[in-house]
Amino acid sequence: xxxxxxxxxLAAYAxxxxxxxxxxxxxxxxxxxxxxxxxxxxxSTAAAWIGATxxxxxxxxxxxxxxxxxxARNTRSASDDALELFRDQTDQLDALVGxxxxxxxxxxxxxxxxxxDLLVHLxxxxxxxxxxxxxxxxxxxxxxxxxxxxxxxxxxxALRPLDEVRSVWRRAVEEIADWAVGGEAEGHVPWLxxxxxxxxxxxxxxxxxxxxxxxxxxxxxxxxxxxxxxHLHRMANFSMQSLPAWLEVSGRPHPGRAARIVLTGAGxxxxxxxxxxxxxxxxxxxxxxxxxxxxxxxIVDWCHRVAERISPDAIAVRVAGPTDLAGDLAVDILEAASxxxxx
Amino acid sequence: xxxxxxxxxxERCTRERLMAGNEAALGECYDQYASFVYGLILRVVxxxxxxxxxxxxxxxxxxxxxxxxxxxxxxxxTWLGTLAHRRAVDHVRREEARxxxxxxxxxxxxxxxxxxxxxxxxxxxxxxxxxxxxxPGEQREAVELAYFEGKTYREVAVVMxxxxxxxxxxxxxxxxxxxxxxxxxxxxxxx
Numbered sequence: 132x133x134x135x136x137x138x139x140x141l142a143a144y145a146x147x148x149x150x151x152x153x154x155x156x157x158x159x160x161x162x163x164x165x166x167x168x169x170x171x172x173x174x175s176t177a178a179a180w181i182g183a184t185x186x187x188x189x190x191x192x193x194x195x196x197x198x199x200x201x202x203a204r205n206t207r208s209a210s211d212d213a214l215e216l217f218r219d220q221t222d223q224l225d226a227l228v229g230x231x232x233x234x235x236x237x238x239x240x241x242x243x244x245x246x247x248d249l250l251v252h253l254x255x256x257x258x259x260x261x262x263x264x265x266x267x268x269x270x271x272x273x274x275x276x277x278x279x280x281x282x283x284x285x286x287x288x289a290l291r292p293l294d295e296v297r298s299v300w301r302r303a304v305e306e307i308a309d310w311a312v313g314g315e316a317e318g319h320v321p322w323l324x325x326x327x328x329x330x331x332x333x334x335x336x337x338x339x340x341x342x343x344x345x346x347x348x349x350x351x352x353x354x355x356x357x358x359x360x361x362h363l364h365r366m367a368n369f370s371m372q373s374l375p376a377w378l379e380v381s382g383r384p385h386p387g388r389a390a391r392i393v394l395t396g397a398g399x400x401x402x403x404x405x406x407x408x409x410x411x412x413x414x415x416x417x418x419x420x421x422x423x424x425x426x427x428x429x430i431v432d433w434c435h436r437v438a439e440r441i442s443p444d445a446i447a448v449r450v451a452g453p454t455d456l457a458g459d460l461a462v463d464i465l466e467a468a469s470x471x472x473x474x
Numbered sequence: 475x476x477x478x479x480x481x482x483x484x485e486r487c488t489r490e491r492l493m494a495g496n497e498a499a500l501g502e503c504y505d506q507y508a509s510f511v512y513g514l515i516l517r518v519v520x521x522x523x524x525x526x527x528x529x530x531x532x533x534x535x536x537x538x539x540x541x542x543x544x545x546x547x548x549x550x551x552t553w554l555g556t557l558a559h560r561r562a563v564d565h566v567r568r569e570e571a572r573x574x575x576x577x578x579x580x581x582x583x584x585x586x587x588x589x590x591x592x593x594x595x596x597x598x599x600x601x602x603x604x605x606x607x608x609x610p611g612e613q614r615e616a617v618e619l620a621y622f623e624g625k626t627y628r629e630v631a632v633v634m635x636x637x638x639x640x641x642x643x644x645x646x647x648x649x650x651x652x653x654x655x656x657x658x659x660x661x662x663x664x665x
Contacts, residue, residue: 139639142646143627147563148620150628172548177652179555181606181621182514183599189512189529190522194504197530198497201537205495215493219541359493359541 138167145174155230162354213330213337214311216362220340221304223356224253227344228297231351236293240346241440247293248285249343254296255284257303260336264310264318271299275321307336334369335471337362342438357431360398367394367430370437370468371402372413377470379408383463386410388423388456390464394430406460424457426450426464439469485545492540500537507551508533510595511558517622518562528565532558551595559621566624598656605655609648616644 137160143149144157161168228250236247244252255271259280262269269275272283288296310318311333317326320335327335337358345355357363371392378384384407393401403414403422427449428436435441443465450461491499511532516525532554536543543553606614612634619630631641 139642139646140627142649143620143642145649146617146620146627146645147560148625148627148630148645150626173653174646174649175556176548176552177602177649177656178559178621179552180598180602180652180656181617182517182555182559183510183551183595184603184606185513185517186509186596186599187513187516188509189526193512193526193529194501194508196526197504197533198501200530200534201500202497204534204538205497219539222539223541 141167141171142174145171145178152232155232158230159352162352212361212365213333214308216337216358216365217304217308217311217333217340219362220337220344220358221301221308224340224344225297225301227347228293231293231347235351238350240343240350242343242346244281246347246350247296248281249346250293250296250300251284251288252281253340253343254288254300254303255280256339257300257307257336259322260320260332261303261306261310263321264315264332265306269321270303277322307333331369334366338366338369338434338438341366342435342440345440358398363396363398363430363434364400366434366437367398367400368402368415370433370471371404371415373471374404374464374467375406375408375410375413377467378406378463381467381470383467384408385423385460385463388460390460391422391425392433392464393425393427394433395427396430399430404464406464421453423454424450424452424460424464426461433468436465436468437471439472485550488550489540489543489545492537500533503536503550504533507554510551511554514555515558515562518559518624519565524565525562528558528561532561563624601655602652605652609651613644613648613651616641617648620645 137157140149140153140157144154149157161171231246236245238246240246240249242249256277258270259275261267263275269280271287272280274280274283311329315329317328318332319326320332341358347353348355358366374392375384386407387410388406389411390404390406391401392404393399400415403411403416403420405411405413406423428446432441432446432448436443436446443462446465448461448465450457452458452460488499488503492503508529512525512529515528515532516522519525519528535557536554543550606617609617615634616630619625619633620627625633627641627645628638630645631638634641636644
């Protein structure tokens with residue numbers, strides 16, 4: 132379908148009057164053509180206003196019914212932003228999967244798996260985490276080695292429909308969310324030897340879900356989607372709290388040294404990070420205390436670095452420090468930042 | 475005509491409150507937009523019970539996934555209207571078009587949190603109603619078949635006995651004229 136053909140479909144799309152396959156093509160086209168997206172916005176507004184010509188007050192009981200159902204489904208609370216992050220990211224991935232066409236599934240993604248196998252990988256991971264936090268045996272296959280489990284899942288699901296993969300993944304996501312709602316303070320993820328705080332587990336799973344959803348979007352030429360600022364901040368904070376451990380694990384600790392890492396953009400912040408384990412706690416606060424290096428990075432770039440979706444060389448970072456050591460420290464910080472992705 | 479527009483800040487703030495699970499925020503959204511959403515859906519599905527169910531689904535969608543609504547990309551009214559229309563059309567296509575049932579005894583717009591916004595919406599709706607009436611007959615018929623009858627442009631072409639390309643261009647011309655009407659009324663920022 133060429134550009135002019137897609138352009139011709141914009142009004143029909145705004146009126147929900149395209150065939151489903153055409154609608155998907157329009158959406159892909161829009162992601163790359165801002166002028167068409169702006170035109171569609173105008174046409175959609177016009178379409179919505181056609182609906183407004185029919186305004187009619189619904190029966191009074193509908194309001195009470197709605198609020199009763201909403202209350203029953205309200206799993207959020209002001210303090211549970213980790214679970215909200217998890218639900219947001221898993222819902223967004225689920226919606227994305229629901230829109231995939233058969234010929235999308237073989238597209239290669241950033242981590243080498245096809246779109247289909249990447250979803251199988253997520254099903255493998257989520258079923259393993261669900262088993263870990265609920266103290267049950269992992270579903271489908273017993274392996275808890277990430278690569279081995281993924282390979283085994285790919286083999287098991289090779290001839291099964293994608294809906295089945297999606298269903299296994301979704302069920303595991305719900306099990307994890309149910310566990311999180313249950314209020315346990317910590318749990319195990321089977322591939323790590325330590326118990327992790329409940330929020331850490333939830334944030335790690337959210338992070339991976341977001342990154343893989345973006346892997347799929349990137350593979351299909353769709354626009355990438357960043358989590359909302361509060362959620363980006365949540366993930367960035369997790370990475371900052373973990374950074375001293377990651378420096379140790381990756382063999383790059385700097386005892387007695389400290390960095391200030393400033394993440395810019397919506398959801399950003401400023402963290403004081405000791406560059407080795409067993410020293411002061413990571414603190415999120417602005418300040419002017421003496422540090423050995425100051426890094427300033429866009430928060431989305433930082434998160435992509437944590438997920439190893441951007442190399443240290445390619446990331447735009449401002450580095451400052453009192454001595455020549457600052458540059459070396461910055462390199463080690465950026466290298467260590469992706470430790471979790473490589474475990 | 476100069477119009478005080480609903481505040482983008484209000485929409486952002488409401489979205490944040492919805493994300494935090496604030497039920498009062500959902501109630502306010504409902505009071506503000508329920509007549510718009512319900513009336514639109516009822517016009518398409520022509521079944522009061524189905525219209526109630528779909529209206530509830532639309533607001534529950536906002537409740538459960540407020541992050542999907544992006545105030546930077548358009549007004550909440552447009553977002554809800556687009557979602558409501560899609561759900562209504564899906565229903566019609568699933569159930570097949572039913573005969574219109576009597577939806578009488580239902581009164582026009584009542585209490586709302588933002589009376590100004592609703593008053594302006596009524597004015598705008600009247601302008602759009604006039605613009606629809608002023609459309610050339612073949613454009614009006616095409617857009618009504620698509621919007622209110624839930625027909626695809628291909629079905630519109632079949633019903634009207636015209637080529638598919640003509641159906642697409644009639645839909646586009648009609649929507650553009652309405653868009654121009656909205657702009658002429660200085661209502662672009664509703665978008």
